[in-house]
Amino acid sequence: MVKMGLILVVNLHGSINSSAPVRKSLNELWVAKKFSASVVTDDEPTVGMLRLCKDYIAWTPVEEPLLADLLSKKGMVSKTKVLDKDALKGLGFKSHKELAAKMMKDQSRLSAVGGVLPYFRLAPPKGGFRRSMRRQFSEKGLLGKNPKLEEIVRRMF
Secondary structure, three states: OOOOOEEEEEEOOOOOOOOHHHHHHHHHOOOOOOOEEEEEEOOHHHHHHHHHOOOOEEEEEOOHHHHHHHHHHHOEOOOOOEOOHHHHHHHOOOOHHHHHHHHHHHOOOHHHOOOOOOOEEOOOOOOOOOOEEEEEHHHOEEEEEOOOHHHHHHOOO
16 A cells, blocks of 8 residues: 655644654654654655654645745755755756656655755744644644645745
């Protein structure tokens, strides 16, 4: 049952008061800090880690336009250097859209792209969350598999 696709994962709680397996999974997903996001593949081990951390994170399948916007606005080469045109040329790409298209085509995680930090540092969303951050999406919250996560992430740029 291998789906293969890319999933956007956003940590909404941090890792305070979490168990050791949850902390380890958050580190492997590259979302150990609050409001950090990453792009991971949709395979069974990753989905298992997502379910283990469902009380701390939200996730949704990612589309190419959102991935291109994330790379252009929040992509980083190092902790202080942004992913700009010069950095893209060094990686062998002409634009953020080209890098996003290659990631979607190859189904590669953000950590598989050499020279780019494997996570995005986001801000709290403009206008607030508008739903509970303590409940699952099915219970009128934000956590877990959230099909409306894209609009929230766009407000977090």
